[in-house]
Amino acid sequence: MFRVNLTDLDREGSKEIRGELSPEDPLWNDLEEERPSRALRVDLTLTTTSSGQVIARGSMQTELERSCRRCLEPVTVEIDEELSLVWSIPDELGEEDDGEIRLLEPTSNELELGEALREEFLLAVPRFALCSETCAGLCPRCGVNRNETTCDCTLEERDPRWDALRELQTE
Numbered sequence: 001m002f003r004v005n006l007t008d009l010d011r012e013g014s015k016e017i018r019g020e021l022s023p024e025d026p027l028w029n030d031l032e033e034e035r036p037s038r039a040l041r042v043d044l045t046l047t048t049t050s051s052g053q054v055i056a057r058g059s060m061q062t063e064l065e066r067s068c069r070r071c072l073e074p075v076t077v078e079i080d081e082e083l084s085l086v087w088s089i090p091d092e093l094g095e096e097d098d099g100e101i102r103l104l105e106p107t108s109n110e111l112e113l114g115e116a117l118r119e120e121f122l123l124a125v126p127r128f129a130l131c132s133e134t135c136a137g138l139c140p141r142c143g144v145n146r147n148e149t150t151c152d153c154t155l156e157e158r159d160p161r162w163d164a165l166r167e168l169q170t171e
């Protein structure tokens with residue numbers, strides 16, 4: 001499904017690629033936490049340029065499960081990314097290699113999109129997740145989830161600014 005015949009693409013001028021990559025797809029095999037929890041939906045339009053580049057524009061959507069950075073509860077993160085991918089044959093690349101351009105296999109008549117989709121997915125995964133902007137997190141002293149329950153720890157915390165004052169009073 002994500003394999004494109006470049007001869008056909010050249011002849012037809014453009015090609016729509018719509019499909020899903022299952023979370024069980026071997027493409028995700030070496031990923032542990034950072035893998036989609038539901039099918040990755042892909043919607044791309046591929047075109048070619050006169051210099052032999054292949055351009056794919058569209059979007060991908062999926063979800064993944066992460067832990068909230070503050071309270072460690074599971075959070076479902078939505079991924080909805082615009083995609084703009086470019087492949088070029090190595091000779092055409094010249095000086096413009098800014099890392100955004102992927103190389104076409106010069107000897108292959110096919111373009112496999114899977115690896116690029118995997119990379120774009122990983123780039124789209126947020127570094128950390130929050131269950132809510134107002135998540136109160138875990139108590140650093142007793143470890144309770146402060147979104148669910150309260151503890152007395154904060155009441156016992158001493159404000160160091162009062163320590164100097166207390167010392168003065170006991171002298």
Ligand SMILES: [Zn+2]
Nearest residue numbers: 068071131135
């Ligand atoms: Zn949280």
Ligand SMILES: [Zn+2]
Nearest residue numbers: 139142151153
């Ligand atoms: Zn506490």
